[in-house]
Amino acid sequence: xxxxxxxxxxxxxxxxxxxxxxxxxxxxxxxxxxxxxxxxxxxxxxxxxxxxxxxxxxxxxxxxxxxxxxxxxxxxxxxxxxxxxxxxxxxxxxxxxxxxxxxxxxxxxxxxxxxxxxxxxxxxxxxxxxxxxxxxxxxxxxxxxxxxxxxxxxxxxxxxxxxxxxxxxxxxxxxxxxxxxxxxxxxxxxxxxxxxxxxxxxxxxxxxxxxxxxxxxxxxxxxxxxxxxxxx
Numbered sequence: 001x002x003x004x005x006x007x008x009x010x011x012x013x014x015x016x017x018x019x020x021x022x023x024x025x026x027x028x029x030x031x032x033x034x035x036x037x038x039x040x041x042x043x044x045x046x047x048x049x050x051x052x053x054x055x056x057x058x059x060x061x062x063x064x065x066x067x068x069x070x071x072x073x074x075x076x077x078x079x080x081x082x083x084x085x086x087x088x089x090x091x092x093x094x095x096x097x098x099x100x101x102x103x104x105x106x107x108x109x110x111x112x113x114x115x116x117x118x119x120x121x122x123x124x125x126x127x128x129x130x131x132x133x134x135x136x137x138x139x140x141x142x143x144x145x146x147x148x149x150x151x152x153x154x155x156x157x158x159x160x161x162x163x164x165x166x167x168x169x170x171x172x173x174x175x176x177x178x179x180x181x182x183x184x185x186x187x188x189x190x191x192x193x194x195x196x197x198x199x200x201x202x203x204x205x206x207x208x209x210x211x212x213x214x215x216x217x218x219x220x221x222x223x224x225x226x227x228x229x230x231x232x
Contacts, residue, residue: 033070123160128166
Protein backbone atom coordinates (compact mmCIF):
# COMPACT_ATOMS: atom_id res chain seq x y z
CA UNK A 1 0.00 0.00 0.00
CA UNK A 2 2.00 2.95 -1.29
CA UNK A 3 -0.44 5.43 0.24
CA UNK A 4 -0.40 3.99 3.73
CA UNK A 5 1.50 4.85 6.90
CA UNK A 6 2.16 3.41 10.36
CA UNK A 7 2.31 6.00 13.15
CA UNK A 8 4.21 5.37 16.38
CA UNK A 9 1.43 6.63 18.64
CA UNK A 10 1.90 7.06 22.39
CA UNK A 11 -1.19 9.14 23.17
CA UNK A 12 0.83 12.30 23.75
CA UNK A 13 0.71 15.72 22.11
CA UNK A 14 3.46 15.09 19.57
CA UNK A 15 2.31 11.68 18.39
CA UNK A 16 -1.30 12.88 18.17
CA UNK A 17 -0.21 15.79 15.98
CA UNK A 18 1.80 13.34 13.85
CA UNK A 19 -1.24 11.10 13.54
CA UNK A 20 -3.35 14.01 12.31
CA UNK A 21 -0.54 14.89 9.91
CA UNK A 22 -0.56 11.35 8.52
CA UNK A 23 -4.35 11.27 8.26
CA UNK A 24 -4.21 14.41 6.14
CA UNK A 25 -1.73 12.81 3.70
CA UNK A 26 -2.26 9.07 3.42
CA UNK A 27 -5.23 6.98 2.34
CA UNK A 28 -4.73 4.42 5.09
CA UNK A 29 -3.16 5.01 8.49
CA UNK A 30 -2.47 2.45 11.21
CA UNK A 31 -1.04 3.01 14.69
CA UNK A 32 1.29 1.19 17.03
CA UNK A 33 2.02 1.83 20.71
CA UNK A 34 4.26 0.30 23.36
CA UNK A 35 3.68 -0.72 26.95
CA UNK A 36 7.26 -0.72 28.23
CA UNK A 37 6.58 -0.29 31.92
CA UNK A 38 6.59 3.47 31.63
CA UNK A 39 6.01 5.51 34.77
CA UNK A 40 3.39 7.51 32.86
CA UNK A 41 1.38 4.44 31.81
CA UNK A 42 -1.74 6.60 31.88
CA UNK A 43 -0.82 7.51 28.30
CA UNK A 44 -1.89 4.02 27.23
CA UNK A 45 -5.49 4.64 28.29
CA UNK A 46 -5.38 8.15 26.88
CA UNK A 47 -4.38 6.88 23.44
CA UNK A 48 -7.59 4.82 23.21
CA UNK A 49 -9.73 7.89 23.86
CA UNK A 50 -7.69 10.03 21.46
CA UNK A 51 -8.21 7.49 18.68
CA UNK A 52 -11.94 7.41 19.35
CA UNK A 53 -12.26 11.18 19.33
CA UNK A 54 -10.09 11.62 16.25
CA UNK A 55 -12.50 9.36 14.40
CA UNK A 56 -15.41 11.46 15.62
CA UNK A 57 -13.69 14.71 14.73
CA UNK A 58 -13.66 14.24 10.96
CA UNK A 59 -15.42 11.58 8.86
CA UNK A 60 -12.57 11.48 6.33
CA UNK A 61 -10.09 10.73 9.12
CA UNK A 62 -12.38 8.02 10.49
CA UNK A 63 -12.44 6.38 7.06
CA UNK A 64 -8.64 6.39 6.83
CA UNK A 65 -7.79 5.36 10.39
CA UNK A 66 -7.20 1.63 10.48
CA UNK A 67 -5.89 -0.95 12.93
CA UNK A 68 -4.13 -0.16 16.20
CA UNK A 69 -1.64 -2.43 17.94
CA UNK A 70 -0.09 -2.18 21.41
CA UNK A 71 3.01 -4.26 22.11
CA UNK A 72 4.04 -5.25 25.63
CA UNK A 73 7.76 -5.10 26.39
CA UNK A 74 9.15 -4.86 29.91
CA UNK A 75 12.75 -5.15 28.76
CA UNK A 76 13.63 -1.52 29.44
CA UNK A 77 12.75 -1.88 33.13
CA UNK A 78 14.90 -5.01 33.29
CA UNK A 79 17.88 -3.22 31.76
CA UNK A 80 18.12 -0.63 34.51
CA UNK A 81 16.54 2.35 36.21
CA UNK A 82 15.53 5.53 34.42
CA UNK A 83 13.15 8.27 35.52
CA UNK A 84 10.65 7.11 32.88
CA UNK A 85 10.55 3.52 34.07
CA UNK A 86 11.18 3.82 37.81
CA UNK A 87 10.18 6.18 40.62
CA UNK A 88 13.44 8.09 40.80
CA UNK A 89 14.23 11.79 40.62
CA UNK A 90 14.37 13.58 37.30
CA UNK A 91 17.89 14.99 37.10
CA UNK A 92 20.93 15.24 34.83
CA UNK A 93 23.23 12.23 34.62
CA UNK A 94 27.01 12.41 34.59
CA UNK A 95 27.01 11.86 30.82
CA UNK A 96 25.05 15.07 30.31
CA UNK A 97 21.78 13.33 29.46
CA UNK A 98 18.63 13.61 31.60
CA UNK A 99 17.65 10.68 33.80
CA UNK A 100 14.47 10.40 31.71
CA UNK A 101 16.55 9.09 28.79
CA UNK A 102 15.74 5.41 28.14
CA UNK A 103 18.71 4.09 26.14
CA UNK A 104 17.68 2.55 22.83
CA UNK A 105 13.97 3.21 23.28
CA UNK A 106 13.27 4.91 19.96
CA UNK A 107 15.64 2.55 18.15
CA UNK A 108 13.68 -0.45 19.43
CA UNK A 109 10.29 1.20 18.87
CA UNK A 110 11.03 1.96 15.23
CA UNK A 111 12.55 -1.46 14.64
CA UNK A 112 9.39 -3.10 15.93
CA UNK A 113 7.25 -0.63 13.99
CA UNK A 114 9.26 -1.57 10.91
CA UNK A 115 8.57 -5.26 11.52
CA UNK A 116 4.85 -4.51 11.85
CA UNK A 117 4.87 -2.32 8.74
CA UNK A 118 6.71 -5.02 6.80
CA UNK A 119 3.99 -7.55 7.60
CA UNK A 120 1.25 -5.03 6.82
CA UNK A 121 2.74 -3.92 3.49
CA UNK A 122 3.29 -0.35 4.73
CA UNK A 123 6.31 1.70 3.64
CA UNK A 124 5.95 4.92 5.68
CA UNK A 125 6.80 5.03 9.38
CA UNK A 126 5.77 8.22 11.17
CA UNK A 127 7.27 9.27 14.50
CA UNK A 128 7.10 12.45 16.59
CA UNK A 129 10.81 12.76 17.38
CA UNK A 130 12.25 16.27 17.33
CA UNK A 131 15.63 17.90 17.93
CA UNK A 132 14.46 21.51 18.08
CA UNK A 133 12.56 21.77 21.39
CA UNK A 134 13.52 18.51 23.09
CA UNK A 135 15.14 16.98 26.15
CA UNK A 136 18.45 16.18 24.49
CA UNK A 137 17.80 12.51 23.71
CA UNK A 138 20.28 11.32 21.04
CA UNK A 139 17.73 8.89 19.59
CA UNK A 140 15.50 11.83 18.64
CA UNK A 141 18.04 13.42 16.32
CA UNK A 142 17.68 13.65 12.56
CA UNK A 143 21.00 11.86 11.99
CA UNK A 144 19.77 8.96 14.13
CA UNK A 145 16.56 8.66 12.12
CA UNK A 146 18.43 8.72 8.81
CA UNK A 147 20.87 6.06 9.98
CA UNK A 148 18.02 3.93 11.34
CA UNK A 149 16.14 4.19 8.06
CA UNK A 150 19.20 2.84 6.24
CA UNK A 151 19.60 0.02 8.78
CA UNK A 152 15.94 -1.01 8.60
CA UNK A 153 15.98 -1.05 4.81
CA UNK A 154 19.16 -3.11 4.70
CA UNK A 155 18.00 -5.50 7.41
CA UNK A 156 14.52 -6.04 5.98
CA UNK A 157 15.41 -5.58 2.31
CA UNK A 158 12.69 -3.04 1.75
CA UNK A 159 12.21 0.69 1.17
CA UNK A 160 10.86 2.26 4.33
CA UNK A 161 10.73 6.01 4.72
CA UNK A 162 10.84 7.32 8.29
CA UNK A 163 8.74 10.49 8.37
CA UNK A 164 9.53 13.01 11.14
CA UNK A 165 7.12 15.93 10.64
CA UNK A 166 8.10 17.61 13.93
CA UNK A 167 11.88 17.31 13.59
CA UNK A 168 12.56 21.00 13.00
CA UNK A 169 9.53 22.48 14.77
CA UNK A 170 9.46 24.27 18.11
CA UNK A 171 6.71 23.27 20.52
CA UNK A 172 4.85 26.45 19.60
CA UNK A 173 5.05 25.45 15.95
CA UNK A 174 3.77 21.98 16.84
CA UNK A 175 0.70 23.52 18.48
CA UNK A 176 0.24 25.65 15.38
CA UNK A 177 0.56 22.62 13.11
CA UNK A 178 -2.24 20.93 15.06
CA UNK A 179 -4.41 23.99 14.50
CA UNK A 180 -3.64 23.99 10.77
CA UNK A 181 -4.50 20.31 10.50
CA UNK A 182 -7.69 20.19 12.56
CA UNK A 183 -8.54 23.69 13.73
CA UNK A 184 -9.54 24.54 17.28
CA UNK A 185 -11.28 21.18 17.64
CA UNK A 186 -8.02 19.28 17.30
CA UNK A 187 -6.20 21.67 19.62
CA UNK A 188 -8.96 21.18 22.21
CA UNK A 189 -8.73 17.40 21.82
CA UNK A 190 -4.97 17.56 22.44
CA UNK A 191 -5.49 19.77 25.49
CA UNK A 192 -8.14 17.55 27.05
CA UNK A 193 -7.24 14.00 26.05
CA UNK A 194 -3.52 13.59 25.35
CA UNK A 195 -0.89 12.90 27.98
CA UNK A 196 2.72 14.10 27.92
CA UNK A 197 3.75 14.49 31.59
CA UNK A 198 6.63 12.21 32.57
CA UNK A 199 5.21 11.71 36.06
CA UNK A 200 1.81 10.58 34.81
CA UNK A 201 -0.07 13.31 36.67
CA UNK A 202 -3.60 14.08 35.44
CA UNK A 203 -5.04 15.69 38.55
CA UNK A 204 -4.69 19.32 37.51
CA UNK A 205 -5.85 20.87 34.22
CA UNK A 206 -3.48 23.67 33.24
CA UNK A 207 -4.11 26.04 30.30
CA UNK A 208 -1.86 23.74 28.22
CA UNK A 209 -3.37 20.45 29.38
CA UNK A 210 -2.87 17.96 32.22
CA UNK A 211 0.41 17.29 34.01
CA UNK A 212 2.59 17.94 37.02
CA UNK A 213 3.73 21.26 35.56
CA UNK A 214 7.32 20.71 36.65
CA UNK A 215 8.88 17.87 34.64
CA UNK A 216 10.77 18.67 31.42
CA UNK A 217 7.90 17.47 29.23
CA UNK A 218 5.39 19.70 31.01
CA UNK A 219 7.69 22.70 30.89
CA UNK A 220 8.29 22.29 27.16
CA UNK A 221 4.57 21.88 26.51
CA UNK A 222 3.60 24.87 28.67
CA UNK A 223 6.20 27.16 27.15
CA UNK A 224 5.20 26.15 23.63
CA UNK A 225 1.50 26.67 24.32
CA UNK A 226 2.10 30.11 25.81
CA UNK A 227 4.08 31.17 22.75
CA UNK A 228 1.45 29.66 20.42
CA UNK A 229 -1.43 31.52 22.07
CA UNK A 230 0.54 34.76 22.16
CA UNK A 231 1.15 34.56 18.42
CA UNK A 232 -2.46 33.74 17.65
